Amino acid sequence: MLDDYVMSVPPLSLALEGDHPADFAAAFGGSFERFGFAIITDHGIDPALIERAWALTKAFFEQPVAWKSQFHIPGKGGARGYTAFGTEIAKDATAHDLKEFWHVGRELPAGHIYRETMPDNLWPETPEGFRETFLELFSEFDRVGARLLSAIARYLDLPSSWFIDPVENGNSVLRLLHYPPISADTPGVRAGAHEDINLITLLLGAEEAGLELLDRDGHWLSIDPPKGALVVNVGDMLQRLTNHVLPSTTHRVVNPPVDRRGKARYSMPFFLHLRPDFEIRTLPGCVSAENPDRYPDSITADDYLFQRLREIGLLK
Known part of the structure:
Protein backbone atom coordinates (compact mmCIF):
# COMPACT_ATOMS: atom_id res chain seq x y z
CA MET A 1 0.00 0.00 0.00
CA LEU A 2 1.32 3.45 -0.86
CA ASP A 3 1.96 5.91 1.95
CA ASP A 4 -1.00 8.25 2.44
CA TYR A 5 1.42 11.17 2.56
CA VAL A 6 2.93 10.62 -0.88
CA MET A 7 2.16 13.83 -2.74
CA SER A 8 2.74 12.70 -6.32
CA VAL A 9 1.86 9.61 -8.32
CA PRO A 10 5.07 7.56 -8.61
CA PRO A 11 5.98 5.86 -11.91
CA LEU A 12 5.85 2.05 -12.01
CA SER A 13 7.63 -0.13 -14.57
CA LEU A 14 5.46 -2.73 -16.28
CA ALA A 15 8.66 -4.75 -16.76
CA LEU A 16 8.34 -5.67 -13.07
CA GLU A 17 5.10 -7.51 -13.84
CA GLY A 18 6.91 -10.13 -15.93
CA ASP A 19 9.36 -11.29 -13.25
CA HIS A 20 7.57 -10.25 -10.09
CA PRO A 21 3.81 -10.22 -10.75
CA ALA A 22 2.84 -10.09 -7.08
CA ASP A 23 5.11 -7.11 -6.41
CA PHE A 24 3.80 -5.24 -9.43
CA ALA A 25 0.20 -5.99 -8.49
CA ALA A 26 0.79 -4.64 -4.98
CA ALA A 27 2.36 -1.43 -6.28
CA PHE A 28 -0.12 -0.87 -9.10
CA GLY A 29 -3.20 -1.72 -7.04
CA GLY A 30 -1.85 0.38 -4.19
CA SER A 31 -1.48 3.38 -6.50
CA PHE A 32 -5.05 2.86 -7.71
CA GLU A 33 -6.39 2.60 -4.17
CA ARG A 34 -4.46 5.68 -3.00
CA PHE A 35 -4.90 7.97 -6.01
CA GLY A 36 -7.27 6.29 -8.46
CA PHE A 37 -4.34 6.78 -10.87
CA ALA A 38 -1.05 5.11 -11.76
CA ILE A 39 1.83 6.01 -14.09
CA ILE A 40 3.22 3.12 -16.13
CA THR A 41 6.61 3.11 -17.84
CA ASP A 42 8.12 0.33 -20.00
CA HIS A 43 4.64 -0.53 -21.30
CA GLY A 44 6.03 -2.05 -24.50
CA ILE A 45 4.02 -0.11 -27.10
CA ASP A 46 6.40 0.57 -30.00
CA PRO A 47 7.57 4.23 -29.85
CA ALA A 48 7.61 4.33 -33.67
CA LEU A 49 3.91 3.37 -33.73
CA ILE A 50 3.14 6.08 -31.18
CA GLU A 51 5.06 8.72 -33.16
CA ARG A 52 3.20 7.73 -36.32
CA ALA A 53 -0.09 8.02 -34.45
CA TRP A 54 0.78 11.52 -33.20
CA ALA A 55 1.67 12.68 -36.70
CA LEU A 56 -1.59 11.34 -38.14
CA GLU A 62 -5.40 20.41 -39.12
CA GLN A 63 -8.12 19.87 -41.75
CA PRO A 64 -10.98 22.42 -42.06
CA VAL A 65 -13.95 21.96 -39.73
CA ALA A 66 -16.30 21.53 -42.70
CA TRP A 67 -14.23 18.59 -43.93
CA LYS A 68 -13.98 16.96 -40.49
CA SER A 69 -17.70 17.40 -39.90
CA GLN A 70 -18.58 14.98 -42.70
CA PHE A 71 -17.43 12.25 -40.30
CA HIS A 72 -19.91 13.16 -37.56
CA ILE A 73 -22.75 10.66 -37.05
CA PRO A 74 -25.81 12.40 -35.53
CA GLY A 75 -27.58 10.66 -32.66
CA LYS A 76 -24.82 8.16 -31.90
CA GLY A 77 -23.22 9.92 -28.96
CA GLY A 78 -19.90 10.34 -30.73
CA ALA A 79 -19.30 6.58 -30.52
CA ARG A 80 -17.43 6.61 -33.84
CA GLY A 81 -15.90 9.28 -36.02
CA TYR A 82 -15.71 13.00 -35.31
CA THR A 83 -17.12 15.11 -32.48
CA ALA A 84 -16.79 18.86 -32.93
CA PHE A 85 -15.23 21.43 -30.61
CA GLY A 86 -17.45 22.49 -27.71
CA THR A 87 -19.80 19.48 -27.79
CA GLU A 88 -18.90 17.44 -24.70
CA ILE A 89 -19.61 18.81 -21.24
CA ALA A 90 -18.55 17.37 -17.89
CA LYS A 91 -21.36 16.09 -15.67
CA ASP A 92 -22.95 19.00 -13.73
CA ALA A 93 -20.70 21.54 -15.52
CA THR A 94 -22.06 24.76 -17.04
CA ALA A 95 -19.43 25.28 -19.77
CA HIS A 96 -18.54 22.89 -22.59
CA ASP A 97 -15.03 21.48 -22.86
CA LEU A 98 -12.53 23.20 -25.18
CA LYS A 99 -11.76 20.15 -27.34
CA GLU A 100 -12.63 18.15 -30.43
CA PHE A 101 -12.05 14.43 -30.86
CA TRP A 102 -12.20 11.32 -33.02
CA HIS A 103 -13.28 7.86 -31.85
CA VAL A 104 -12.02 4.48 -33.03
CA GLY A 105 -13.88 1.44 -31.74
CA ARG A 106 -13.52 -2.31 -31.90
CA GLU A 107 -13.97 -3.86 -35.33
CA LEU A 108 -16.34 -6.83 -35.27
CA PRO A 109 -17.17 -9.40 -37.98
CA ALA A 110 -20.49 -9.34 -39.82
CA GLY A 111 -23.32 -10.86 -37.80
CA HIS A 112 -21.58 -10.44 -34.44
CA ILE A 113 -23.94 -10.23 -31.47
CA TYR A 114 -22.56 -6.81 -30.45
CA ARG A 115 -22.74 -5.13 -33.87
CA GLU A 116 -25.93 -3.22 -32.97
CA THR A 117 -24.28 -1.73 -29.88
CA MET A 118 -20.83 -1.27 -31.43
CA PRO A 119 -21.17 0.37 -34.88
CA ASP A 120 -18.64 0.24 -37.70
CA ASN A 121 -15.70 2.60 -37.63
CA LEU A 122 -15.41 5.53 -40.02
CA TRP A 123 -12.10 5.88 -41.87
CA PRO A 124 -11.01 9.04 -43.69
CA GLU A 125 -9.08 8.49 -46.92
CA THR A 126 -6.52 11.02 -45.74
CA PRO A 127 -4.12 11.20 -44.00
CA GLU A 128 -2.64 8.06 -45.52
CA GLY A 129 -2.21 5.15 -43.11
CA PHE A 130 -4.85 6.41 -40.65
CA ARG A 131 -6.87 3.18 -40.52
CA GLU A 132 -3.90 0.81 -40.30
CA THR A 133 -2.09 2.84 -37.64
CA PHE A 134 -5.01 3.25 -35.29
CA LEU A 135 -6.20 -0.34 -35.58
CA GLU A 136 -2.69 -1.42 -34.62
CA LEU A 137 -2.57 1.04 -31.73
CA PHE A 138 -6.04 -0.09 -30.55
CA SER A 139 -4.76 -3.68 -30.46
CA GLU A 140 -1.69 -2.63 -28.46
CA PHE A 141 -3.80 -0.77 -25.90
CA ASP A 142 -5.95 -3.90 -25.59
CA ARG A 143 -2.83 -6.00 -24.95
CA VAL A 144 -1.37 -3.69 -22.30
CA GLY A 145 -4.76 -3.19 -20.70
CA ALA A 146 -5.13 -6.95 -20.26
CA ARG A 147 -1.81 -7.10 -18.39
CA LEU A 148 -2.86 -4.27 -16.10
CA LEU A 149 -6.24 -5.86 -15.39
CA SER A 150 -4.47 -9.11 -14.51
CA ALA A 151 -2.50 -7.19 -11.87
CA ILE A 152 -5.69 -5.59 -10.54
CA ALA A 153 -7.28 -9.04 -10.25
CA ARG A 154 -4.31 -10.19 -8.17
CA TYR A 155 -4.57 -7.09 -5.99
CA LEU A 156 -8.22 -7.91 -5.32
CA ASP A 157 -7.35 -11.55 -4.45
CA LEU A 158 -9.04 -12.81 -7.61
CA PRO A 159 -7.57 -15.24 -10.16
CA SER A 160 -5.22 -13.35 -12.47
CA SER A 161 -7.45 -14.31 -15.42
CA TRP A 162 -10.64 -12.94 -13.82
CA PHE A 163 -11.09 -9.99 -16.21
CA ILE A 164 -10.52 -11.95 -19.44
CA ASP A 165 -14.18 -12.86 -19.93
CA PRO A 166 -15.69 -9.54 -18.77
CA VAL A 167 -13.66 -7.52 -21.29
CA GLU A 168 -13.72 -9.95 -24.23
CA ASN A 169 -15.01 -7.94 -27.21
CA GLY A 170 -15.53 -5.06 -24.79
CA ASN A 171 -16.91 -1.76 -26.06
CA SER A 172 -13.53 -0.03 -25.76
CA VAL A 173 -12.82 3.27 -27.51
CA LEU A 174 -9.60 4.96 -28.60
CA ARG A 175 -10.05 8.73 -28.54
CA LEU A 176 -7.80 11.12 -30.47
CA LEU A 177 -8.04 14.42 -28.64
CA HIS A 178 -7.21 17.92 -29.86
CA TYR A 179 -7.33 20.91 -27.55
CA PRO A 180 -6.87 23.88 -29.94
CA PRO A 181 -4.96 27.03 -29.01
CA ILE A 182 -7.04 29.40 -26.91
CA SER A 183 -6.94 33.09 -26.10
CA ALA A 184 -6.07 34.49 -22.70
CA ASP A 185 -9.72 35.36 -21.98
CA THR A 186 -11.31 32.11 -23.20
CA PRO A 187 -14.02 31.00 -20.75
CA GLY A 188 -14.07 27.44 -19.45
CA VAL A 189 -11.31 24.85 -19.28
CA ARG A 190 -9.96 22.31 -21.74
CA ALA A 191 -11.72 19.47 -19.89
CA GLY A 192 -13.95 20.10 -16.89
CA ALA A 193 -13.70 18.10 -13.68
CA HIS A 194 -15.10 14.62 -14.31
CA GLU A 195 -14.70 10.90 -13.75
CA ASP A 196 -14.36 8.37 -16.57
CA ILE A 197 -17.26 6.02 -17.30
CA ASN A 198 -15.34 2.89 -18.27
CA LEU A 199 -13.32 0.21 -16.47
CA ILE A 200 -9.81 1.70 -16.77
CA THR A 201 -8.35 4.41 -18.99
CA LEU A 202 -4.87 4.25 -20.54
CA LEU A 203 -3.62 7.67 -21.66
CA LEU A 204 -0.74 8.77 -23.86
CA GLY A 205 0.19 12.43 -24.10
CA ALA A 206 -0.01 13.67 -20.52
CA GLU A 207 3.53 15.11 -20.67
CA GLU A 208 2.02 18.43 -21.78
CA ALA A 209 1.03 20.07 -18.49
CA GLY A 210 -2.63 20.39 -17.61
CA LEU A 211 -3.90 17.03 -16.30
CA GLU A 212 -4.76 17.20 -12.60
CA LEU A 213 -6.47 14.84 -10.14
CA LEU A 214 -8.49 15.85 -7.09
CA ASP A 215 -6.65 14.38 -4.12
CA ARG A 216 -8.18 13.22 -0.85
CA ASP A 217 -7.42 16.50 0.89
CA GLY A 218 -9.40 18.50 -1.69
CA HIS A 219 -6.34 19.87 -3.48
CA TRP A 220 -5.61 19.42 -7.18
CA LEU A 221 -2.51 17.33 -7.83
CA SER A 222 -0.66 17.68 -11.15
CA ILE A 223 0.14 14.53 -13.11
CA ASP A 224 3.70 14.68 -14.42
CA PRO A 225 4.64 11.44 -16.19
CA PRO A 226 8.00 10.67 -17.82
CA LYS A 227 8.04 11.07 -21.60
CA GLY A 228 6.18 8.23 -23.33
CA ALA A 229 4.67 6.82 -20.14
CA LEU A 230 1.04 5.78 -19.79
CA VAL A 231 -1.21 7.46 -17.26
CA VAL A 232 -3.79 4.89 -16.14
CA ASN A 233 -6.86 5.63 -14.05
CA VAL A 234 -9.85 3.89 -12.50
CA GLY A 235 -13.19 4.40 -14.25
CA ASP A 236 -16.62 4.42 -12.69
CA MET A 237 -17.34 0.83 -13.77
CA LEU A 238 -14.34 -0.48 -11.81
CA GLN A 239 -15.22 1.76 -8.86
CA ARG A 240 -18.72 0.29 -8.85
CA LEU A 241 -17.45 -3.27 -9.27
CA THR A 242 -15.06 -2.83 -6.31
CA ASN A 243 -17.54 -0.96 -4.10
CA HIS A 244 -15.20 2.09 -4.13
CA VAL A 245 -12.17 0.15 -2.88
CA LEU A 246 -10.59 1.44 -6.09
CA PRO A 247 -11.83 5.02 -6.51
CA SER A 248 -12.74 6.72 -9.77
CA THR A 249 -10.95 9.96 -9.02
CA THR A 250 -12.17 13.31 -10.29
CA HIS A 251 -9.74 14.84 -12.78
CA ARG A 252 -9.56 17.71 -15.26
CA VAL A 253 -7.38 19.33 -17.90
CA VAL A 254 -6.77 22.96 -16.99
CA ASN A 255 -5.82 25.72 -19.39
CA PRO A 256 -2.08 26.36 -19.73
CA PRO A 257 -0.31 29.51 -18.55
CA VAL A 258 -1.09 32.53 -20.72
CA ASP A 259 2.25 32.30 -22.54
CA ARG A 260 1.42 28.75 -23.71
CA ARG A 261 -2.22 29.25 -24.69
CA GLY A 262 -1.25 29.62 -28.33
CA LYS A 263 -0.04 26.00 -28.32
CA ALA A 264 -2.36 23.08 -29.10
CA ARG A 265 -2.53 20.04 -26.83
CA TYR A 266 -2.99 16.47 -28.07
CA SER A 267 -3.62 13.26 -26.17
CA MET A 268 -4.80 9.71 -26.84
CA PRO A 269 -6.89 8.05 -24.11
CA PHE A 270 -8.00 4.45 -24.52
CA PHE A 271 -11.22 3.84 -22.60
CA LEU A 272 -11.15 0.12 -21.81
CA HIS A 273 -14.72 -1.14 -21.46
CA LEU A 274 -16.49 -4.26 -20.35
CA ARG A 275 -18.44 -6.27 -22.92
CA PRO A 276 -21.88 -4.70 -23.41
CA ASP A 277 -23.93 -7.43 -21.71
CA PHE A 278 -21.66 -7.90 -18.69
CA GLU A 279 -23.59 -7.56 -15.42
CA ILE A 280 -21.76 -5.18 -13.09
CA ARG A 281 -22.22 -6.70 -9.63
CA THR A 282 -20.27 -5.74 -6.53
CA LEU A 283 -17.39 -8.12 -5.90
CA PRO A 284 -18.08 -9.99 -2.63
CA GLY A 285 -14.49 -9.48 -1.50
CA CYS A 286 -15.01 -5.71 -1.61
CA VAL A 287 -17.93 -5.76 0.86
CA SER A 288 -17.44 -5.63 4.63
CA ALA A 289 -19.04 -4.26 7.77
CA GLU A 290 -16.94 -1.13 7.33
CA ASN A 291 -17.69 -0.94 3.59
CA PRO A 292 -21.27 -2.18 3.01
CA ASP A 293 -22.47 -2.79 -0.53
CA ARG A 294 -23.36 0.53 -2.18
CA TYR A 295 -24.84 -1.18 -5.24
CA PRO A 296 -27.19 -4.04 -4.30
CA ASP A 297 -28.75 -3.91 -7.78
CA SER A 298 -26.68 -4.92 -10.80
CA ILE A 299 -26.64 -3.10 -14.15
CA THR A 300 -25.32 -4.11 -17.55
CA ALA A 301 -22.27 -2.30 -18.87
CA ASP A 302 -24.30 -1.09 -21.86
CA ASP A 303 -27.10 0.39 -19.74
CA TYR A 304 -24.59 2.08 -17.48
CA LEU A 305 -22.72 3.54 -20.46
CA PHE A 306 -25.83 5.01 -22.09
CA GLN A 307 -26.98 6.46 -18.77
CA ARG A 308 -23.69 8.28 -18.37
CA LEU A 309 -23.46 9.43 -22.01
CA ARG A 310 -26.75 11.24 -21.54
CA GLU A 311 -25.33 12.97 -18.46
CA ILE A 312 -22.37 14.40 -20.40
CA GLY A 313 -24.40 15.59 -23.37
CA LEU A 314 -23.28 13.06 -25.98
CA LEU A 315 -26.70 11.37 -26.08
CA LYS A 316 -30.07 13.11 -25.83
Whole structure:
Protein backbone atom coordinates (compact mmCIF):
# COMPACT_ATOMS: atom_id res chain seq x y z
CA MET A 1 0.00 0.00 0.00
CA LEU A 2 1.32 3.45 -0.86
CA ASP A 3 1.96 5.91 1.95
CA ASP A 4 -1.00 8.25 2.44
CA TYR A 5 1.42 11.17 2.56
CA VAL A 6 2.93 10.62 -0.88
CA MET A 7 2.16 13.83 -2.74
CA SER A 8 2.74 12.70 -6.32
CA VAL A 9 1.86 9.61 -8.32
CA PRO A 10 5.07 7.56 -8.61
CA PRO A 11 5.98 5.86 -11.91
CA LEU A 12 5.85 2.05 -12.01
CA SER A 13 7.63 -0.13 -14.57
CA LEU A 14 5.46 -2.73 -16.28
CA ALA A 15 8.66 -4.75 -16.76
CA LEU A 16 8.34 -5.67 -13.07
CA GLU A 17 5.10 -7.51 -13.84
CA GLY A 18 6.91 -10.13 -15.93
CA ASP A 19 9.36 -11.29 -13.25
CA HIS A 20 7.57 -10.25 -10.09
CA PRO A 21 3.81 -10.22 -10.75
CA ALA A 22 2.84 -10.09 -7.08
CA ASP A 23 5.11 -7.11 -6.41
CA PHE A 24 3.80 -5.24 -9.43
CA ALA A 25 0.20 -5.99 -8.49
CA ALA A 26 0.79 -4.64 -4.98
CA ALA A 27 2.36 -1.43 -6.28
CA PHE A 28 -0.12 -0.87 -9.10
CA GLY A 29 -3.20 -1.72 -7.04
CA GLY A 30 -1.85 0.38 -4.19
CA SER A 31 -1.48 3.38 -6.50
CA PHE A 32 -5.05 2.86 -7.71
CA GLU A 33 -6.39 2.60 -4.17
CA ARG A 34 -4.46 5.68 -3.00
CA PHE A 35 -4.90 7.97 -6.01
CA GLY A 36 -7.27 6.29 -8.46
CA PHE A 37 -4.34 6.78 -10.87
CA ALA A 38 -1.05 5.11 -11.76
CA ILE A 39 1.83 6.01 -14.09
CA ILE A 40 3.22 3.12 -16.13
CA THR A 41 6.61 3.11 -17.84
CA ASP A 42 8.12 0.33 -20.00
CA HIS A 43 4.64 -0.53 -21.30
CA GLY A 44 6.03 -2.05 -24.50
CA ILE A 45 4.02 -0.11 -27.10
CA ASP A 46 6.40 0.57 -30.00
CA PRO A 47 7.57 4.23 -29.85
CA ALA A 48 7.61 4.33 -33.67
CA LEU A 49 3.91 3.37 -33.73
CA ILE A 50 3.14 6.08 -31.18
CA GLU A 51 5.06 8.72 -33.16
CA ARG A 52 3.20 7.73 -36.32
CA ALA A 53 -0.09 8.02 -34.45
CA TRP A 54 0.78 11.52 -33.20
CA ALA A 55 1.67 12.68 -36.70
CA LEU A 56 -1.59 11.34 -38.14
CA THR A 57 -3.64 12.82 -35.30
CA LYS A 58 -2.20 16.29 -35.92
CA ALA A 59 -2.63 15.96 -39.69
CA PHE A 60 -6.30 15.03 -39.27
CA PHE A 61 -7.18 17.86 -36.91
CA GLU A 62 -5.40 20.41 -39.12
CA GLN A 63 -8.12 19.87 -41.75
CA PRO A 64 -10.98 22.42 -42.06
CA VAL A 65 -13.95 21.96 -39.73
CA ALA A 66 -16.30 21.53 -42.70
CA TRP A 67 -14.23 18.59 -43.93
CA LYS A 68 -13.98 16.96 -40.49
CA SER A 69 -17.70 17.40 -39.90
CA GLN A 70 -18.58 14.98 -42.70
CA PHE A 71 -17.43 12.25 -40.30
CA HIS A 72 -19.91 13.16 -37.56
CA ILE A 73 -22.75 10.66 -37.05
CA PRO A 74 -25.81 12.40 -35.53
CA GLY A 75 -27.58 10.66 -32.66
CA LYS A 76 -24.82 8.16 -31.90
CA GLY A 77 -23.22 9.92 -28.96
CA GLY A 78 -19.90 10.34 -30.73
CA ALA A 79 -19.30 6.58 -30.52
CA ARG A 80 -17.43 6.61 -33.84
CA GLY A 81 -15.90 9.28 -36.02
CA TYR A 82 -15.71 13.00 -35.31
CA THR A 83 -17.12 15.11 -32.48
CA ALA A 84 -16.79 18.86 -32.93
CA PHE A 85 -15.23 21.43 -30.61
CA GLY A 86 -17.45 22.49 -27.71
CA THR A 87 -19.80 19.48 -27.79
CA GLU A 88 -18.90 17.44 -24.70
CA ILE A 89 -19.61 18.81 -21.24
CA ALA A 90 -18.55 17.37 -17.89
CA LYS A 91 -21.36 16.09 -15.67
CA ASP A 92 -22.95 19.00 -13.73
CA ALA A 93 -20.70 21.54 -15.52
CA THR A 94 -22.06 24.76 -17.04
CA ALA A 95 -19.43 25.28 -19.77
CA HIS A 96 -18.54 22.89 -22.59
CA ASP A 97 -15.03 21.48 -22.86
CA LEU A 98 -12.53 23.20 -25.18
CA LYS A 99 -11.76 20.15 -27.34
CA GLU A 100 -12.63 18.15 -30.43
CA PHE A 101 -12.05 14.43 -30.86
CA TRP A 102 -12.20 11.32 -33.02
CA HIS A 103 -13.28 7.86 -31.85
CA VAL A 104 -12.02 4.48 -33.03
CA GLY A 105 -13.88 1.44 -31.74
CA ARG A 106 -13.52 -2.31 -31.90
CA GLU A 107 -13.97 -3.86 -35.33
CA LEU A 108 -16.34 -6.83 -35.27
CA PRO A 109 -17.17 -9.40 -37.98
CA ALA A 110 -20.49 -9.34 -39.82
CA GLY A 111 -23.32 -10.86 -37.80
CA HIS A 112 -21.58 -10.44 -34.44
CA ILE A 113 -23.94 -10.23 -31.47
CA TYR A 114 -22.56 -6.81 -30.45
CA ARG A 115 -22.74 -5.13 -33.87
CA GLU A 116 -25.93 -3.22 -32.97
CA THR A 117 -24.28 -1.73 -29.88
CA MET A 118 -20.83 -1.27 -31.43
CA PRO A 119 -21.17 0.37 -34.88
CA ASP A 120 -18.64 0.24 -37.70
CA ASN A 121 -15.70 2.60 -37.63
CA LEU A 122 -15.41 5.53 -40.02
CA TRP A 123 -12.10 5.88 -41.87
CA PRO A 124 -11.01 9.04 -43.69
CA GLU A 125 -9.08 8.49 -46.92
CA THR A 126 -6.52 11.02 -45.74
CA PRO A 127 -4.12 11.20 -44.00
CA GLU A 128 -2.64 8.06 -45.52
CA GLY A 129 -2.21 5.15 -43.11
CA PHE A 130 -4.85 6.41 -40.65
CA ARG A 131 -6.87 3.18 -40.52
CA GLU A 132 -3.90 0.81 -40.30
CA THR A 133 -2.09 2.84 -37.64
CA PHE A 134 -5.01 3.25 -35.29
CA LEU A 135 -6.20 -0.34 -35.58
CA GLU A 136 -2.69 -1.42 -34.62
CA LEU A 137 -2.57 1.04 -31.73
CA PHE A 138 -6.04 -0.09 -30.55
CA SER A 139 -4.76 -3.68 -30.46
CA GLU A 140 -1.69 -2.63 -28.46
CA PHE A 141 -3.80 -0.77 -25.90
CA ASP A 142 -5.95 -3.90 -25.59
CA ARG A 143 -2.83 -6.00 -24.95
CA VAL A 144 -1.37 -3.69 -22.30
CA GLY A 145 -4.76 -3.19 -20.70
CA ALA A 146 -5.13 -6.95 -20.26
CA ARG A 147 -1.81 -7.10 -18.39
CA LEU A 148 -2.86 -4.27 -16.10
CA LEU A 149 -6.24 -5.86 -15.39
CA SER A 150 -4.47 -9.11 -14.51
CA ALA A 151 -2.50 -7.19 -11.87
CA ILE A 152 -5.69 -5.59 -10.54
CA ALA A 153 -7.28 -9.04 -10.25
CA ARG A 154 -4.31 -10.19 -8.17
CA TYR A 155 -4.57 -7.09 -5.99
CA LEU A 156 -8.22 -7.91 -5.32
CA ASP A 157 -7.35 -11.55 -4.45
CA LEU A 158 -9.04 -12.81 -7.61
CA PRO A 159 -7.57 -15.24 -10.16
CA SER A 160 -5.22 -13.35 -12.47
CA SER A 161 -7.45 -14.31 -15.42
CA TRP A 162 -10.64 -12.94 -13.82
CA PHE A 163 -11.09 -9.99 -16.21
CA ILE A 164 -10.52 -11.95 -19.44
CA ASP A 165 -14.18 -12.86 -19.93
CA PRO A 166 -15.69 -9.54 -18.77
CA VAL A 167 -13.66 -7.52 -21.29
CA GLU A 168 -13.72 -9.95 -24.23
CA ASN A 169 -15.01 -7.94 -27.21
CA GLY A 170 -15.53 -5.06 -24.79
CA ASN A 171 -16.91 -1.76 -26.06
CA SER A 172 -13.53 -0.03 -25.76
CA VAL A 173 -12.82 3.27 -27.51
CA LEU A 174 -9.60 4.96 -28.60
CA ARG A 175 -10.05 8.73 -28.54
CA LEU A 176 -7.80 11.12 -30.47
CA LEU A 177 -8.04 14.42 -28.64
CA HIS A 178 -7.21 17.92 -29.86
CA TYR A 179 -7.33 20.91 -27.55
CA PRO A 180 -6.87 23.88 -29.94
CA PRO A 181 -4.96 27.03 -29.01
CA ILE A 182 -7.04 29.40 -26.91
CA SER A 183 -6.94 33.09 -26.10
CA ALA A 184 -6.07 34.49 -22.70
CA ASP A 185 -9.72 35.36 -21.98
CA THR A 186 -11.31 32.11 -23.20
CA PRO A 187 -14.02 31.00 -20.75
CA GLY A 188 -14.07 27.44 -19.45
CA VAL A 189 -11.31 24.85 -19.28
CA ARG A 190 -9.96 22.31 -21.74
CA ALA A 191 -11.72 19.47 -19.89
CA GLY A 192 -13.95 20.10 -16.89
CA ALA A 193 -13.70 18.10 -13.68
CA HIS A 194 -15.10 14.62 -14.31
CA GLU A 195 -14.70 10.90 -13.75
CA ASP A 196 -14.36 8.37 -16.57
CA ILE A 197 -17.26 6.02 -17.30
CA ASN A 198 -15.34 2.89 -18.27
CA LEU A 199 -13.32 0.21 -16.47
CA ILE A 200 -9.81 1.70 -16.77
CA THR A 201 -8.35 4.41 -18.99
CA LEU A 202 -4.87 4.25 -20.54
CA LEU A 203 -3.62 7.67 -21.66
CA LEU A 204 -0.74 8.77 -23.86
CA GLY A 205 0.19 12.43 -24.10
CA ALA A 206 -0.01 13.67 -20.52
CA GLU A 207 3.53 15.11 -20.67
CA GLU A 208 2.02 18.43 -21.78
CA ALA A 209 1.03 20.07 -18.49
CA GLY A 210 -2.63 20.39 -17.61
CA LEU A 211 -3.90 17.03 -16.30
CA GLU A 212 -4.76 17.20 -12.60
CA LEU A 213 -6.47 14.84 -10.14
CA LEU A 214 -8.49 15.85 -7.09
CA ASP A 215 -6.65 14.38 -4.12
CA ARG A 216 -8.18 13.22 -0.85
CA ASP A 217 -7.42 16.50 0.89
CA GLY A 218 -9.40 18.50 -1.69
CA HIS A 219 -6.34 19.87 -3.48
CA TRP A 220 -5.61 19.42 -7.18
CA LEU A 221 -2.51 17.33 -7.83
CA SER A 222 -0.66 17.68 -11.15
CA ILE A 223 0.14 14.53 -13.11
CA ASP A 224 3.70 14.68 -14.42
CA PRO A 225 4.64 11.44 -16.19
CA PRO A 226 8.00 10.67 -17.82
CA LYS A 227 8.04 11.07 -21.60
CA GLY A 228 6.18 8.23 -23.33
CA ALA A 229 4.67 6.82 -20.14
CA LEU A 230 1.04 5.78 -19.79
CA VAL A 231 -1.21 7.46 -17.26
CA VAL A 232 -3.79 4.89 -16.14
CA ASN A 233 -6.86 5.63 -14.05
CA VAL A 234 -9.85 3.89 -12.50
CA GLY A 235 -13.19 4.40 -14.25
CA ASP A 236 -16.62 4.42 -12.69
CA MET A 237 -17.34 0.83 -13.77
CA LEU A 238 -14.34 -0.48 -11.81
CA GLN A 239 -15.22 1.76 -8.86
CA ARG A 240 -18.72 0.29 -8.85
CA LEU A 241 -17.45 -3.27 -9.27
CA THR A 242 -15.06 -2.83 -6.31
CA ASN A 243 -17.54 -0.96 -4.10
CA HIS A 244 -15.20 2.09 -4.13
CA VAL A 245 -12.17 0.15 -2.88
CA LEU A 246 -10.59 1.44 -6.09
CA PRO A 247 -11.83 5.02 -6.51
CA SER A 248 -12.74 6.72 -9.77
CA THR A 249 -10.95 9.96 -9.02
CA THR A 250 -12.17 13.31 -10.29
CA HIS A 251 -9.74 14.84 -12.78
CA ARG A 252 -9.56 17.71 -15.26
CA VAL A 253 -7.38 19.33 -17.90
CA VAL A 254 -6.77 22.96 -16.99
CA ASN A 255 -5.82 25.72 -19.39
CA PRO A 256 -2.08 26.36 -19.73
CA PRO A 257 -0.31 29.51 -18.55
CA VAL A 258 -1.09 32.53 -20.72
CA ASP A 259 2.25 32.30 -22.54
CA ARG A 260 1.42 28.75 -23.71
CA ARG A 261 -2.22 29.25 -24.69
CA GLY A 262 -1.25 29.62 -28.33
CA LYS A 263 -0.04 26.00 -28.32
CA ALA A 264 -2.36 23.08 -29.10
CA ARG A 265 -2.53 20.04 -26.83
CA TYR A 266 -2.99 16.47 -28.07
CA SER A 267 -3.62 13.26 -26.17
CA MET A 268 -4.80 9.71 -26.84
CA PRO A 269 -6.89 8.05 -24.11
CA PHE A 270 -8.00 4.45 -24.52
CA PHE A 271 -11.22 3.84 -22.60
CA LEU A 272 -11.15 0.12 -21.81
CA HIS A 273 -14.72 -1.14 -21.46
CA LEU A 274 -16.49 -4.26 -20.35
CA ARG A 275 -18.44 -6.27 -22.92
CA PRO A 276 -21.88 -4.70 -23.41
CA ASP A 277 -23.93 -7.43 -21.71
CA PHE A 278 -21.66 -7.90 -18.69
CA GLU A 279 -23.59 -7.56 -15.42
CA ILE A 280 -21.76 -5.18 -13.09
CA ARG A 281 -22.22 -6.70 -9.63
CA THR A 282 -20.27 -5.74 -6.53
CA LEU A 283 -17.39 -8.12 -5.90
CA PRO A 284 -18.08 -9.99 -2.63
CA GLY A 285 -14.49 -9.48 -1.50
CA CYS A 286 -15.01 -5.71 -1.61
CA VAL A 287 -17.93 -5.76 0.86
CA SER A 288 -17.44 -5.63 4.63
CA ALA A 289 -19.04 -4.26 7.77
CA GLU A 290 -16.94 -1.13 7.33
CA ASN A 291 -17.69 -0.94 3.59
CA PRO A 292 -21.27 -2.18 3.01
CA ASP A 293 -22.47 -2.79 -0.53
CA ARG A 294 -23.36 0.53 -2.18
CA TYR A 295 -24.84 -1.18 -5.24
CA PRO A 296 -27.19 -4.04 -4.30
CA ASP A 297 -28.75 -3.91 -7.78
CA SER A 298 -26.68 -4.92 -10.80
CA ILE A 299 -26.64 -3.10 -14.15
CA THR A 300 -25.32 -4.11 -17.55
CA ALA A 301 -22.27 -2.30 -18.87
CA ASP A 302 -24.30 -1.09 -21.86
CA ASP A 303 -27.10 0.39 -19.74
CA TYR A 304 -24.59 2.08 -17.48
CA LEU A 305 -22.72 3.54 -20.46
CA PHE A 306 -25.83 5.01 -22.09
CA GLN A 307 -26.98 6.46 -18.77
CA ARG A 308 -23.69 8.28 -18.37
CA LEU A 309 -23.46 9.43 -22.01
CA ARG A 310 -26.75 11.24 -21.54
CA GLU A 311 -25.33 12.97 -18.46
CA ILE A 312 -22.37 14.40 -20.40
CA GLY A 313 -24.40 15.59 -23.37
CA LEU A 314 -23.28 13.06 -25.98
CA LEU A 315 -26.70 11.37 -26.08
CA LYS A 316 -30.07 13.11 -25.83
